[in-house]
Amino acid sequence: QAQAAALALRRALLLVTGGPGTGKTTTIARLLLLRIAQARASSTPAPRIALAAPTGRAAERMAESLRAAIARAIADGIQLPAAGSLPAPSGSAGLITSTHPTNAAAPASTGAGLELQTHAASEQGGPPSWEALLPSGASTLHRLLGVIPDSPHFHHNADNPLPFDLIVVDEASMVDLPLMCKLVDAVADGTQLILLGDADQLPSVEAGDVLAAILQAAGPGDALQPEDAQALQSLLGSAPVERPPAVTSATRSGGLDGHRVHLLRGYRQAQDFALAPLADAIRAGDADTALALLRSGELPGVHFHEDGEDPLALGRDALLAHWRALANAQDPAAALRDAGRLRLLTAVRAGPQGARGLNARIEQLLADTGSGARRLGGASPWFQGRLLLITENSYRHGLFNGDVGICLRSDAGPSPGQGDASAVTARGHAAPSSRPGHAGDSARHDAPATDRRAQGPLVAWFEGDGDGQVRGFHPAALPAHESAFAMTVHKAQGSEFDEVWLQLPTRDARVLSRELLYTGITRARRALHLAASEAVMRAALARHAARISGLAWRLGAKDDKPPPVPAPTPAPLPQPPPSAPVQGALF
Incomplete structure (x- = not known):
């Protein structure tokens, strides 16, 4: 978790993966506090943060979990540093800072609860609080991007990017290929994108297993790159640097190398529930x-x-x-x-x-x-x-x-x-209802x-x-x-x-x-x-819900082969034997 939070200071794209209870939400909570503290200490504007998830329920659960994790962190005594206590970083190798895209005001379609009131406290003459610098809620990805009715396009795109410095997307395994393309297209230059997810969960219902392909190109995420370990030594001390023996340069990509942190240790396991x-x-x-x-x-x-x-x-x-x-x-x-x-x-x-x-x-x-x-009535479903x-x-x-x-x-x-x-x-x-009065009311x-x-x-x-x-x-x-x-x-x-x-x-x-x-x-x-x-x-555990799209290969995963060219006259698909009928459907 410490590696993930610290690595967020150096990566514009960060992938945080792990199973249930491994602390992904806690990691993001500390990460957000760290980014805000970094901006405060270097006298730079606080990052404008957006939280999003593919579905409304996932967004609600993300916001609830983050609020609880941030409250625990603040209760542990984490405090905002004094303004200007650190010099502002410089150079491309320095830490990520807030860039504030030019479209500073998000339209109403961005969704309530996403924008930050970063200057409210300073306008009142007092120092800002953690609550004033943190997002008040989460949104669905569609609401974040701004839906245009009866159109496949969104309000936010490459020409009108999202007005945020940091975007966190939970349950990324549920995001399909078209939506992920539109999200990445709408991320402004200099904005940090953090994807959270469990690569072992079901892929999206629609086309593409996007998170799995990105993770395949990023590698296992169990060790820091040497340059990252050196830069973050004051925060992490001695962190694992060497790559595992099974991973070689022939099977690793260059573009996404070092962008993933995989969490292994479980923290949420109750004594009376051993899952x-x-x-x-x-x-x-x-x-x-x-x-x-x-x-x-x-x-x-x-x-x-x-x-x-x-x-x-x-x-x-x-x-x-x-x-x-x-x-x-x-x-x-x-x-x-x-x-x-x-x-x-x-x-x-x-x-x-x-x-x-x-x-x-x-x-x-x-x-x-x-x-x-x-x-409601004899035949009513209500x-x-x-x-x-x-x-x-x-x-x-x-x-x-x-x-x-x-x-x-x-x-x-x-x-x-x-x-x-x-x-x-x-x-x-x-x-009280706003309806006109009726007899008997x-x-x-x-x-x-x-x-x-x-x-x-x-x-x-x-x-x-x-x-x-x-x-x-x-x-x-x-x-x-x-x-x-x-x-x-x-x-x-x-x-x-x-x-x-x-x-x-x-x-x-x-x-x-x-x-x-x-x-x-x-x-x-x-x-x-x-x-x-x-x-x-046994039948379920022998089957993978894998998708073949070639995305991992396009992202640079050397051990992923491009999709083969289909034969001119493909053979018909084999039919299941009568003794093994297939039951049910997804929809």
Whole structure:
């Protein structure tokens, strides 16, 4: 972690990789503080920082984790240095400083919460605080770049670059090739770009395995370059410099050499949840070790349901109790927090073990136990406690692909216009509605709040911009969505849950891979339930979710060959034998 934070002072492009709990967020928090302290000590402008992620939920989690990590660092006694305590660096070999691109004001499309108020404190006559110099939130990449409706282009590009000195992108493995191209194109000269990710997770759903290709060109990232070690010796002391024996100059690139730091040591492992040995075996594709660990029962918090085919039978009581509690919630903010504690994940979308079929069964179970009696209508899919998953970005609503909400009754319905409810406080109580008065409103508001909610309209609630705040929408006004009691691993990427139930299909499927299994199990923070057969486990761990694009070769990875020229008349693809049908689909 110290190497990554220190190397950020010398690299315009930095790649920070590592598994869950290895301290990527903590590293970035210290890195941001170090960059700000460097600018303060050298009397240069504080860097303008943007935080971004591919999905809305990943951006929210990134901002939450960074706020907590920065608060811990400040609590440890880290203080801003005195202005001008260090001379400003000079020369191309010096440390990176703030350059402040010429387009100093970002348009509204850049997204609220990204710009820094770096001069607010100085205008008031006092020294700035850490909080005044740090970003207040994170954004999706689309919002950062500025979407142009009905156009494949963005507001920010090479001619109108992003007005930031430092851009940090989390969950970089989820970024596809076209979006990464547009991001790099919009990064101004002199701006630092930091990519965070886990190379062993699933690649993007769309074209390209971009992060893996960049990392292949950058090398293992387990040692500093000699010139970096010498320049940073005062910060790091004796850091590893020699390259490992297996890596030679014939297999290393020149352009990205020394731009990667790979974190290995885990810090988030709880005593009652030992996921790391299983994650290591799955990442390596070692089916024998993975199955032995699962069957041994020696991993605290890890439960293996071998040959389990129905999670609603295996964990019926625990799952239904969780979903019923959400339906009985009176506070939307608390319900959304509780919804993130448990999630049922699947590998496929269709089939008996797919997300679509499981969601239909769960909705019927909840209807039979009382929630269905409170539907909007007999055939309506809307009912108290329904979990929702947004499946497309809607900047008009401020909702993004991957956002999770919940349907609950409210004593104040959504306001008119775009379906957005009035502002909601941290307690989840809606502010007075701006709708014109209706007959019976006064009597309705004279009733207790609990009774009013029982009689009120169903509202789709989503997290708001601030901590503990929520926003409500009329169900009919939502963008494309589906139920979220069960979701695919692809949709859950970028999120974490206290408890995860991961159900694999009973037969092999094309989407099964070690990357999918690794991504699924690492969504769990405290408990994991895995239901699968030995045959499906072995099939998944024997398959790589690799993409062949030639990008690593174009970036200079010497051990990556360019894509071969296709034959004039390619042979037809082999068909699976009848004895091994392929089940399910990604979409």
